Amino acid sequence: MTSSYDPTRDVPRPARWEVLYRSSGPFWDGVASGKLLLQRCASCARWLTPPRPMCPGCQSREHEWVQSTGRGTVHSFATYRHAPHPAFPAPHSVVLVELEEGPRLVSSLVGIAPENIAVGQAVEVVFTHAADDFTLFQFKPAA
Amino acid sequence: MLDEYRTKSYQAHLRPAVDENLIKDNVAIIGIGQTAFSRNSQRDELDLACEAIKNAVDDAGLSISDIDGLEALTLDRVSMPTLIGSLGIPNLRFTSEVSFGGGGACATVMHAAAAVATGLADYVVCYRSLNEASGHRYGRGDGYAEYLSKAPTLHYGYYFPYGFLTPLAWAGMYARRWMHEYGIKLDNTGWYSLVLREYAQKNPNAIFYGKPMTYQDYLDAPMIVEPLRLFDCCVDTDGAVALVVTTADRARDAKQSPAYIMAAAQSIPIETEIQTSYNRPIVSGLPETWYVGQELYRISGLGPGDIDVAELYDPFSFGGIIQLEELGFCGRGEGVDFCEGGDRIRVDGELPLNTAGGLLSEAYIHGFNLIAEAVRQLRGTATSQVAGAETALVTAGPGLPTSGLILRK
Numbered sequence: 391m392t393s394s395y396d397p398t399r400d401v402p403r404p405a406r407w408e409v410l411y412r413s414s415g416p417f418w419d420g421v422a423s424g425k426l427l428l429q430r431c432a433s434c435a436r437w438l439t440p441p442r443p444m445c446p447g448c449q450s451r452e453h454e455w456v457q458s459t460g461r462g463t464v465h466s467f468a469t470y471r472h473a474p475h476p477a478f479p480a481p482h483s484v485v486l487v488e489l490e491e492g493p494r495l496v497s498s499l500v501g502i503a504p505e506n507i508a509v510g511q512a513v514e515v516v517f518t519h520a521a522d523d524f525t526l527f528q529f530k531p532a533a
Numbered sequence: 534m535l536d537e538y539r540t541k542s543y544q545a546h547l548r549p550a551v552d553e554n555l556i557k558d559n560v561a562i563i564g565i566g567q568t569a570f571s572r573n574s575q576r577d578e579l580d581l582a583c584e585a586i587k588n589a590v591d592d593a594g595l596s597i598s599d600i601d602g603l604e605a606l607t608l609d610r611v612s613m614p615t616l617i618g619s620l621g622i623p624n625l626r627f628t629s630e631v632s633f634g635g636g637g638a639c640a641t642v643m644h645a646a647a648a649v650a651t652g653l654a655d656y657v658v659c660y661r662s663l664n665e666a667s668g669h670r671y672g673r674g675d676g677y678a679e680y681l682s683k684a685p686t687l688h689y690g691y692y693f694p695y696g697f698l699t700p701l702a703w704a705g706m707y708a709r710r711w712m713h714e715y716g717i718k719l720d721n722t723g724w725y726s727l728v729l730r731e732y733a734q735k736n737p738n739a740i741f742y743g744k745p746m747t748y749q750d751y752l753d754a755p756m757i758v759e760p761l762r763l764f765d766c767c768v769d770t771d772g773a774v775a776l777v778v779t780t781a782d783r784a785r786d787a788k789q790s791p792a793y794i795m796a797a798a799q800s801i802p803i804e805t806e807i808q809t810s811y812n813r814p815i816v817s818g819l820p821e822t823w824y825v826g827q828e829l830y831r832i833s834g835l836g837p838g839d840i841d842v843a844e845l846y847d848p849f850s851f852g853g854i855i856q857l858e859e860l861g862f863c864g865r866g867e868g869v870d871f872c873e874g875g876d877r878i879r880v881d882g883e884l885p886l887n888t889a890g891g892l893l894s895e896a897y898i899h900g901f902n903l904i905a906e907a908v909r910q911l912r913g914t915a916t917s918q919v920a921g922a923e924t925a926l927v928t929a930g931p932g933l934p935t936s937g938l939i940l941r942k
C-alpha cells in the first residue's frame with residue numbers, strides 16, 4: 391500500500407522563483423536533474439534553507455551548492471484526514487525530513503501508508519516526475 | 534539546545550531601556566466594539582468594520598470626528614480609504630498596517646500606542662473585519678493554494694507541491710514533534726478545548742454559546758489533520774472587532790475605565806517563517822512567543838505569577854497549550870498536565886484563560902476579540918468575570934512573527 395499522493399495530478403507549483411526569488415533556481419534545476427542540492431555559505435559554511443542571496447550568519451553573498459546524500463530521518467509529520475485540495479485526497483501525509491547534513495525539508499513519503507510513518511524513521515530521496523516540466527523530490531523508507 | 538539557541542540568538546542583543554519606553558503606563562485602550570459573531574453574516578466586511586468601529590467609538594464616549602488614526606492588519610480586505618469615507622472621519626492623520634496575519638493582532642495596539650505616545654495622533658482605532666466563515670476560509674487548501682502561489686513569501690513554494698497547504702497541517706507538524714519530544718499522549722489534550730467551551734456557555738456572543746461539549750465529544754470528533762481533531766481547531770467566524778487607543782492623559786476623561794498598557798512587544802526571530810519555522814534548532818516550541826513573554830515581563834516588571842487573566846491566541850488548542858509553556862506559566866512539556874482536569878484555567882483557577890471562549894469557542898476575529906475580552910476583564914464586565922482582575926496578558930498568533938500586551942486596570 392502506498393501513499394494516496396498522486397503526482398500525475400495537476401499539483402500546485404512552487405512560486406515563480408525566477409521572478410521573485412532567483413536563489414531557488416539552482417535547487418529546482420537540481421531536482422529536475424535528479425540531484426538534491428543544498429545551498430551553503432562559502433564563508434562560514436552555514437546551511438541556507440531555503441536558499442537565499444545572503445548568509446544570515448555572516449552576511450556573505452558567496453555560496454556553494456552541495457549535493458546531499460539524500461538520506462535523512464523523519465523529524466515530524468502531519469496527516470490530512472480531510473483533503474485540503476482536490477489534488478491531494480485524504481489520507482495524505484506530509485513529512486519533515488531532517489537530512490544527514492542538517493537542513494530540514496518538507497516533502498512526502500512514497501511506499502508507506504500514512505499510519506506506518508514514525509518520527510525518527512530513516513528515509514532516502516527519490517525523484518518523481520509530477521508533470522512534463524516539473525519534477526518533485528520525495529522520500530521513501532530507507533533500504 | 535533550546536537554551537543555547539535562545540542565549541545566542543536573542544539575549545546577546547541589547548534591548549531598549551524600560552525607562553525610555555513611552556508606551557508603558559502612558560497609553561490606554563478606552564473603547565471596545567464589535568459586531569455579532571456568526572457563521573454567515575450576509576453582510577460585507579466594510580459594513581462589519583463600520584459597525585464595530587462605531588460601537589467602539591460610542592463605547593469610548595467619543596464621536597467619529599475625534600478619530601484621527603486607523604490601524605489594521607495587511608490581511609484586512611477592507612479598503613481603508615473606502616472605510617474612512619463610509620465612517621465619515623473628517624481628516625485622518627495617521628494610518629499603519631501590520632503584517633503577519635494574526636501574529637500582528639497585539640502589534641496593531643502597540644503601533645497605535647506609539648502613534649499617540651509620540652503625538653502623531655490623538656485617538657487611533659485598531660480594527661479587524663472578516664467573513665472568515667462564509668467567505669475566504671484560511672483552513673481550506675484550494676483557495677489558499679491560489680493565494681499562496683502569489684504570496685511573496687519564499688518558503689511556501691517548497692511546501693504546496695506536497696499538498697502542505699493549510700495552517701492546521703503546519704501546526705500539526707509542530708504538534709507532532711512536541712508530542713514526540715515530551716511523550717504527550719494524544720487523548721490527554723482535550724481539557725484546554727473543554728474549558729474554553731465552558732466559558733463560551735456564559736458568553737451569548739460566542740459562536741458555541743448554547744453548545745456545550747463533553748470530553749467524549751472532544752474525543753469522538755473527527756481528526757482533521759492528525760494529531761489535531763475538529764475541536765482542537767478555531768471556529769471560522771464572520772464578524773469585526775475594534776479598539777480605541779489614546780494617551781493616559783486623555784483616558785482620564787473617558788466614559789469607561791481605561792485599560793492601561795503596561796507593556797507591548799513584537800518578536801520576529803531569525804529563521805521565522807509564517808507558521809512553518811522548521812529550520813530552527815527546535816520545532817517543538819514557539820521562540821517568538823517566548824521572546825514576547827520575556828519582553829512583556831521585563832517592561833512591565835511583572836512575572837507569570839502576577840498575571841490575573843490570560844487571553845492566548847489559540848488557532849489550535851496545541852498552540853495555546855505550548856504558549857503556556859513559553860510564557861512560563863508551567864514548565865516545558867508540562868502544558869497538557871497544567872490543563873488536566875481544567876481547574877487551573879477556569880475562572881477561579883490560578884490562570885483563568887481565554888475567558889470568553891477564545892478563538893476555539895468564542896470567535897476567530899484574528900485575536901482582536903481576545904484583546905476586547907482582556908479589556909472587559911479589567912473593567913469588571915466579562916461574562917466569566919475573574920474576581921478582582923487587575924492585570925491581563927494577551928498574545929497574538931503563535932508560530933509566526935508575533936506580538937503581545939500586558940494590560941492593567
Ligand SMILES: [Zn+2]
Nearest residue numbers: 431434445448
Ligand atoms: Zn555565512
